[in-house]
Amino acid sequence: RKExxxxxxxxxxxxxxxALSSLVGHGELLGKSQPVILHLLDIGTATEPLNGLKLELVxxxxxxxxxxxxxxxxxEACTGVSIAIMVGGYPRKTSMERKDVMAMNGxxxxxxxxxxxxxxxxxxxxxxxxxxANTNALILSEFASSIPRKNITxxxxxxxxxxxxxxxxxxxxxxxxxKNVTIWGNxxxxxxxxxxxxxxxxxxxxxxxxxxxxLDNEFVTIVQQRGAAIIKARNxxxxxxxxxxxxxxxxxxxxxxxxxxxxxxxxxxxxxxxVPEGLxxxxxxxxxxxxxxIVQGLPIDARSRHKMDDTARELEEERQLAREFLQD
Ligand code: NDP
Numbered sequence: 001r002k003e004x005x006x007x008x009x010x011x012x013x014x015x016x017x018x019a020l021s022s023l024v025g026h027g028e029l030l031g032k033s034q035p036v037i038l039h040l041l042d043i044g045t046a047t048e049p050l051n052g053l054k055l056e057l058v059x060x061x062x063x064x065x066x067x068x069x070x071x072x073x074x075x076e077a078c079t080g081v082s083i084a085i086m087v088g089g090y091p092r093k094t095s096m097e098r099k100d101v102m103a104m105n106g107x108x109x110x111x112x113x114x115x116x117x118x119x120x121x122x123x124x125x126x127x128x129x130x131x132x133a134n135t136n137a138l139i140l141s142e143f144a145s146s147i148p149r150k151n152i153t154x155x156x157x158x159x160x161x162x163x164x165x166x167x168x169x170x171x172x173x174x175x176x177x178x179k180n181v182t183i184w185g186n187x188x189x190x191x192x193x194x195x196x197x198x199x200x201x202x203x204x205x206x207x208x209x210x211x212x213x214x215l216d217n218e219f220v221t222i223v224q225q226r227g228a229a230i231i232k233a234r235n236x237x238x239x240x241x242x243x244x245x246x247x248x249x250x251x252x253x254x255x256x257x258x259x260x261x262x263x264x265x266x267x268x269x270x271x272x273x274x275v276p277e278g279l280x281x282x283x284x285x286x287x288x289x290x291x292x293x294i295v296q297g298l299p300i301d302a303r304s305r306h307k308m309d310d311t312a313r314e315l316e317e318e319r320q321l322a323r324e325f326l327q328d
Contacts, residue, residue, distance in 0.1 A: 006177060041077035086127065
């Protein structure tokens with residue numbers, strides 16, 4: 001039997017944590033033969049639901065779940081983890097400015113970075129979910145400098161999966177026959193869901209759908225606004241799909257993407273496609289041997305260039321704001 005892997009979920013008592021911890025226990029994160037020890041972290045006010053979650057996980061009698069540590073102690077939560085899923089953060093209330101939520105979450109991510117740096121495994125793989133996800137990941141990478149920068153990512157896989165789902169629904173084909181869409185940029189409404197290189201049923205998505213107007217307008221808006229549509233329908237934000245996409249993100253990163261497939265991940269830019277170096281930006285990536293690489297050489301038309309630059313500009317503004325309040 002394999003040694004168990006320690007997996008941290010922060011903000012574990014929240015909605016995404018609730019769905020995610022069960023998926024992890026069922027082997028959706030690291031595969032059906034990999035035992036895990038779940039480290040569930042939340043803040044003092046969430047102690048009761050956090051303990052409740054632990055009780056439910058015990059009651060699920062999941063063979064792969066070797067142990068569950070439910071804690072409000074950051075050191076205990078980070079000790080020995082080799083996967084860290086950062087879901088904890090203040091939600092943006094309607095009365096709050098973007099910079100207010102950034103300041104609050106920025107200071108949390110600075111603190112969590114220091115704890116991961118001290119207590120997590122040195123090759124810990126990190127995915128940030130809490131918003132603003134890209135900039136929180138950037139802050140984390142700056143304050144956890146002993147963790148390789150390549151190991152710090154943010155989640156755009158939900159947006160990627162939403163794009164696959166929309167193409168499949170439009171063509172009435174199984175989602176498994178659609179691949180290689182790309183989410184460029186920020187996990188925000190400026191993200192650019194790009195189908196120009198995507199494949200549906202073995203042919204280009206544009207040739208399969210034969211409706212460029214829909215692809216250039218309605219499709220992009222549906223993907224960008226899908227989170228808001230789910231809040232309207234459920235009166236709560238998406239949780240199951242977010243949790244499921246976290247599993248896809250980590251599983252592909254650890255076990256590799258299938259030949260000929262790419263996925264979208266928020267990673268630190270090396271300047272590829274003219275994206276300013278050091279921004280945490282979503283790119284098309286393939287994964288092999290536990291490493292991701294940005295897919296190179298995709299032709300970029302003028303319309304895409306414009307959208308990729310707009311979302312990069314928003315991320316540069318966020319980086320600037322983060323620098324200002326972290327200096328204070
Ligand atoms: P959720 O579990 O629904 O969401 C958690 C975070 O994920 C939010 O920041 C949310 O951002 C973000 N997110 C990113 N992508 C998505 C997506 N596609 N759909 C939904 N959310 C997404 O929030 P809860 O409020 O239920 O739980 C948060 C937990 O964090 C609570 O248990 C709370 O106690 C904890 N917390 C921890 C803090 C800390 O560690 N110091 C501070 C504050 C809270 P958005 O709000 O923009 O959707």
